[in-house]
Amino acid sequence: MESQQAVIERYFVADSDNSTLATIETNDDGQFELELKEKIALTHDTNKFIFKLPDENQVLGLNVCGHLIFHLPLEDGDSISRKYTPVSQLNERGTVTFVIKTYKKCDEFPNGGKMSQHLESLEVGAKVKMEGPFGLLAYIGFGTFTLKKTKIQKTKIGIIAGGTGITPCFQLVQASTLADDGLQMVMLYSNKSKDDILVKDELDQLSQQNTNNLKLYHTLTRHDDEKHGEWTGLKGRVSAEHIKQCRFPEPSSDTLIVYCGPAAFGKTVEEVLTSLGYTKEMMHKF
Ligand SMILES: Cc1cc2nc3c(=O)[nH]c(=O)nc-3n(C[C@H](O)[C@H](O)[C@H](O)COP(=O)(O)OP(=O)(O)OC[C@H]3O[C@@H](n4cnc5c(N)ncnc54)[C@H](O)[C@@H]3O)c2cc1C
Structure with a gap:
């Protein structure tokens, strides 16, 4: 049987010192970019987004329950920011996976959701600005x-x-x-x-x-x-x-x-x- 320490290392603290978040280069605002590797439609308004980590042997380095902030620069120089928590296990190597629902335009919300509609429009290969780790x-x-x-x-x-x-x-x-x-x-x-x-x-x-x-x-x-x-x-x-x-x-x-x-x-x-x-x-x- 696996020791408690081995279980903790596998599911809760996976390789955190050598993770993407511990090692990736960021801009002056602490932001970095990840490339969209795959986008899979799960339902009419929900997609699975799989992003590539810079090193295929690395884990992302987020704690269980932690989140990243995605940033979307706008044309007027401003930007919008939203929180997203991956659904992948924290010991997933080489990629990180999110499930994101698109808030589509509808009668109740004629503009829909800004970030989620932008993410839905992305093609494989697109880069998304992110920041993290976050979560108290x-x-x-x-x-x-x-x-x-x-x-x-x-x-x-x-x-x-x-x-x-x-x-x-x-x-x-x-x-x-x-x-x-x-x-x-x-x-x-x-x-x-x-x-x-x-x-x-x-x-x-x-x-x-x-x-x-x-x-x-x-x-x-x-x-x-x-x-x-x-x-x-x-x-x-x-x-x-x-x-x-x-x-x-x-x-x-x-x-x-x-x-x-x-x-x-x-x-x-x-x-x-x-x-x-x-x-x-x-x-x-x-
Ligand atoms: C810790 C944390 C983790 C999160 N992780 C995830 C995640 O993994 N996946 C995920 O999908 N979201 C996640 N969210 C929610 C996410 O941060 C955004 O709030 C969400 O994607 C909406 O952002 P938006 O810019 O598209 O919408 P906004 O432009 O912010 O829209 C504002 C609000 O208008 C309402 N709205 C607009 N259009 C519609 C519509 N068609 N139907 C119903 N309401 C509407 C919603 O209440 C929406 O929040 C998380 C939130 C938190 C706090």
Whole structure:
């Protein structure tokens, strides 16, 4: 059997000193470029983006739950910046993989999303400006997290994700499950409709692999049985009732609830958790 140290080195700290982020040359703003190696359409509005690392033997060097910032320079000299967390394991060598949903133009949002539409338009070979690593919370295995570089130990984890906010949560679930490190996790993932659920197959696979320690629930906020087909999961926005129904860990010094999603979603989650007695020390927003 692999020692705990070997498991940590494989799933949580993979070769961090010799990683791309530790060694790549950056411009004066700390930015570097990665080349798009492959773009694979997953659904009508979601693509997998595989970027090439400069050295095929290197890992990216991001912690579990960490993110990069992508920068898009605009014609007027300004630029826009958005956060993205890879879905690849941190020991992936030579490439890093993201799953990114395109916020397309629609009646509700006539302009759609700036960065995600730009990314969707990219051809293989295009370069994207990035910066990192970022992220205040990192999971380093066996219940140990670093929060602003201070180690904390938590073994009962609640995870609440909204839409594209799934990826840092997915990183945590993926690493803990593959390492089989015994972290107890309950995850509630909220989306508008079934079609909006990102990395669904991967999540289902992880929950089948980790039946003892991972309980996965979905809620849909705009599901209509007639339009979208039958749905037996939860419905409606994340609520105190959902948290109780999913048997999230009770507030305690051993509990950490992490969450990520659009701003309004984050506000709702914080209100719900506070109403149930979780303190600020028990919550972390990615
Ligand atoms: C830590 C972290 C990690 C993240 N990782 C990922 C990731 O791996 N993959 C990923 O896809 N996203 C991820 N995101 C979200 C990402 O940072 C952007 O917010 C997202 O791509 C939208 O950026 P944009 O410039 O395209 O949209 P913006 O131009 O910023 O649009 C503003 C907002 O308008 C709304 N909007 C616009 N068009 C639509 C539409 N068609 N439907 C619904 N709402 C719309 C959305 O609320 C959107 O956020 C992450 C966010 C965080 C905080």
